[in-house]
Structure formats: C-alpha cells, structure tokens
Amino acid sequence: MTEQTTDILIIGGGPAGSTTALYLSQLGFDITIIEKKKFPRETLCGEFLSKEVTDILKELNIFNEFLSLKPNKLNSFRAVDETGIELKSDLNFDAYAMKRSVFDLFLLDKAKERKVRVIQPAEVITITRTNSEFISEIIDDSSNKFNVISKLVIAAYGKQNILDKKLERDFINKKSYLNGVKIHLPIEFLKDSFNDEIRIYTDDELYCGMNQVNDKEMTVCFLENRKKSKIPSRERLIDVIKSNKNFQKIFKTNALDYIKSTNIYGTGNIFFGKREVIENGIIMIGDAARVISPLAGDGIGMAMESAKLLYSLLIKHNINQSEQLFSDYKKQYEKLFSKRLKTAKIIQSIILNRSIRNIGIRFANKYPALLPYLIKLTRNLKTA
Numbered sequence: 161m162t163e164q165t166t167d168i169l170i171i172g173g174g175p176a177g178s179t180t181a182l183y184l185s186q187l188g189f190d191i192t193i194i195e196k197k198k199f200p201r202e203t204l205c206g207e208f209l210s211k212e213v214t215d216i217l218k219e220l221n222i223f224n225e226f227l228s229l230k231p232n233k234l235n236s237f238r239a240v241d242e243t244g245i246e247l248k249s250d251l252n253f254d255a256y257a258m259k260r261s262v263f264d265l266f267l268l269d270k271a272k273e274r275k276v277r278v279i280q281p282a283e284v285i286t287i288t289r290t291n292s293e294f295i296s297e298i299i300d301d302s303s304n305k306f307n308v309i310s311k312l313v314i315a316a317y318g319k320q321n322i323l324d325k326k327l328e329r330d331f332i333n334k335k336s337y338l339n340g341v342k343i344h345l346p347i348e349f350l351k352d353s354f355n356d357e358i359r360i361y362t363d364d365e366l367y368c369g370m371n372q373v374n375d376k377e378m379t380v381c382f383l384e385n386r387k388k389s390k391i392p393s394r395e396r397l398i399d400v401i402k403s404n405k406n407f408q409k410i411f412k413t414n415a416l417d418y419i420k421s422t423n424i425y426g427t428g429n430i431f432f433g434k435r436e437v438i439e440n441g442i443i444m445i446g447d448a449a450r451v452i453s454p455l456a457g458d459g460i461g462m463a464m465e466s467a468k469l470l471y472s473l474l475i476k477h478n479i480n481q482s483e484q485l486f487s488d489y490k491k492q493y494e495k496l497f498s499k500r501l502k503t504a505k506i507i508q509s510i511i512l513n514r515s516i517r518n519i520g521i522r523f524a525n526k527y528p529a530l531l532p533y534l535i536k537l538t539r540n541l542k543t544a
C-alpha cells in the first residue's frame with residue numbers, strides 16, 4: 161500500500177475541518193484534509209450563520225470574500241407557536257444565512273489557497289495509533305487504498321460516523337429519536353418571504369426553522385422527536401404544513417407538490433449528549449466533539465470556535481501527542497462551551513414538549529426581556 165506523510169491529518173472538510181486547516185496553516189504545519197464527499201454538497205442544516213462565524217471569518221481575513229458571495233443578512237428572530245402566539249426580538253448581533261453547499265466550498269477553497277493539501281473524495285476508514293505517530297487508512301472513490309502517516313489526527317467528521325464505532329465511543333448505542341430534515345424552497349412558493357428574519361415554528365414534538373438563504377430560496381429545516389411518529393420525514397413535513405394554521409399562512413398550496421419531489425437532506429437519531437473530546441489521542445472538533453441543539457443556530461460557530469481553540473493551544477504545545485495539549489484542550493473546551501450547550505439543550509427539550517412549551521412561550525410573551533437574554537445565553541457574545 162502506498163504511503164504519504166503529513167504533520168497533521170484532518171478528517172472532514174466541513175466548517176470544523178477547513179477552519180482548523182486555515183488557522184493551523186498560519187503556524188507553518190504541513191496539513192492534509194481528507195474529505196469523503198465531492199464539493200459542492202448539501203448537508204442537513206438550518207444555514208443560519210451567527211456572529212461567532214463572522215467574527216472568525218474576519219479574523220481569518222476572508223470576511224469580504226464571504227460577503228461577495230451574497231449571503232442573506234438577518235436582523236430579527238420570531239418564534240410562532242401552534243396556537244399563534246408570537247415572540248419577536250432583534251438579534252442584536254450580525255447574522256447571515258447561506259446554503260451549506262456554497263459556504264463549505266468557500267471555506268475549503270480558502271484552505272487550498274493557503275497550501276493545505278485536500279484529498280477528495282476519499283474516506284478515512286481506520287486510524288491506528290503508535291507511540292510516535294498515527295497511521296490512517298484511506299480509500300478513494302476508485303477504491304484505491306493508501307496510508308497517511310501523521311504526528312497528529314484531528315477528527316472533524318461531523319455528528320455521526322462509522323469511525324465513532326471503530327473508536328468505541330461511549331455514545332454509539334444511545335438512541336435519541338431526534339431526527340432533522342432540510343429542504344430548499346423557492347420563495348415563489350411562499351405567501352410571505354420575510355427575508356431579514358429567522359423564524360421558528362412549533363408543532364407537536366417538532367420545531368421548524370426558516371430563513372432565506374439567497375434572493376431566490378428559503379431554507380426550511382425541522383427537528384422532530386420521532387419516538388411516536390413513524391411517518392417518513394417528507395410526508396411528516398407535508399402533514400404539518402397542511403394541518404398547522406400558522407404554516408398555512410406562509411406556504412402557498414402548490415408548495416406541497418414541490419416538497420413532494422424536491423431533494424431532502426436528513427439525519428436520524430442525532431445525539432446531543434456529552435462526548436469525549438479526546439479519543440485515543442485523536443482530537444475531536446466541531447460536531448464530532450459535541451452537537452449543540454440547532455435551536456441555538458450555533459453549530460457552525462462552535463465548530464469554527466473549536467478550531468480556533470485548538471490553534472491557540474498549538475501555538476504553545478508540541479504536536480507530538482502531548483498529554484498536556486490533550487488535557488488543556490479538554491479543560492478549555494468545557495470552559496468555552498458547556499454553558500451554551502446546557503442552555504440550548506434545556507430550551508430544546510422545552511420547545512419539543514407541547515405543555516411545557518405553551519407555559520414557556522406565554523411566560524416569555526409576558527416578559528419581553530427574557531427572549532433576548534436566552535438568545536445571549538446560547539452563544540458567545542462577549543465581543544458583541
């Protein structure tokens with residue numbers, strides 16, 4: 161089998177992997193990203209880009225190029241429950257929406273421009289740790305296998321992966337029954353296109369986020385507890401649009417025919433609980449480290465911030481499997497994200513439970529200062 165060597169191997173070219181490569185390339189390392197899919201590719205996501213994202217794009221000096229791709233600017237937030245009660249708030253921070261196919265390709269291209277080697281499409285299938293290095297076995301789209309030898313492996317492969325099983329991670333057999341689905345809907349199928357607002361609609365054991373991602377399309381993304389529901393996701397979305405009077409106010413009837421045949425991106429059984437951020441000397445970043453409730457719209461921000469955290473540690477630590485690096489990463493990760501993760505998880509369980517949600521929404525409606533406060537708790541707005 162052929163062999164390549166690199167200082168740092170990054171598994172996955174999503175926001176976490178590309179951002180890590182962009183940061184670490186500044187330290188002069190030889191970096192290789194292995195990405196399973198051909199880009200551009202779509203993926204499950206509400207496609208809301210929070211201030212944490214734009215802060216990092218600015219820090220990496222790529223914000224103006226990002227703006228030239230014409231992301232849709234968002235200024236306000238509205239939650240609408242199934243009884244019609246509405247909560248509104250200004251976001252009070254910079255936020256955008258952009259299709260993941262466009263955003264992820266942009267970041268990966270920027271990494272390539274900064275001399276990061278990207279091997280794509282190719283999949284890491286096994287990782288073996290020795291005393292001094294890692295040997296990762298990779299298979300490309302022509303079924304050729306090769307090894308990459310590296311001093312460090314960074315896993316940025318997303319929320320669930322066959323490698324989790326191979327690494328015997330604690331959560332692999334846990335069932336959440338939480339299922340996410342995304343579609344892109346042309347705005348001509350909407351009665352009301354609210355282009356500068358992100359909206360959350362609720363229904364039984366489900367919430368749905370909507371924001372416009374460019375001048376033509378709206379992202380419709382929902383998360384549902386499927387413990388009781390066995391209906392396929394597409395049919396469930398159609399049922400909800402038909403039966404929920406608030407959805408009926410915004411979707412034209414011909415939207416349903418469009419949804420019946422359009423591409424749908426989904427993932428089942430998403431695990432939002434705690435995971436180890438170091439597994440057998442492999443550093444987990446982005447969703448591989450921890451998945452935040454999508455309600456907070458902060459997964460991409462956290463993926464990019466975990467990349468920045470690792471960069472700050474690699475300025476002072478050796479990359480040769482340093483135990484001090486691992487323990488600092490664990491500590492700093494907890495410090496940076498644990499409050500946000502807990503708050504988002506609690507709000508998500510309230511929103512998914514009809515009776516608690518009804519009380520919560522009425523309470524928040526009575527005390528308008530509560531919503532901006534909760535939004536702030538789910539993110540890192542120190543610099544706002």
Ligand SMILES: Cc1cc2nc3c(=O)[nH]c(=O)nc-3n(C[C@H](O)[C@H](O)[C@H](O)COP(=O)(O)OP(=O)(O)OC[C@H]3O[C@@H](n4cnc5c(N)ncnc54)[C@H](O)[C@@H]3O)c2cc1C
Pocket residue numbers: 171172173174175176177194195196197203204205206207208209210282283284285316317318319321323340341381382383430445446447448454457458459460461463
């Ligand atoms: C329903 C839902 C809605 C969401 N909405 C939002 C939102 O509006 N805003 C927001 O900020 N976040 C949102 N998120 C979260 C966001 O999608 C993730 O946090 C983000 O994609 C994490 O980025 P990542 O790079 O860690 O992983 P990913 O984006 O999943 O990227 C991982 C990459 O690794 C590749 N890969 C996987 N396995 C291998 C392998 N073995 N070898 C090589 N490559 C591999 C994959 O092909 C993929 O490209 C949402 C999540 C869900 C579930």
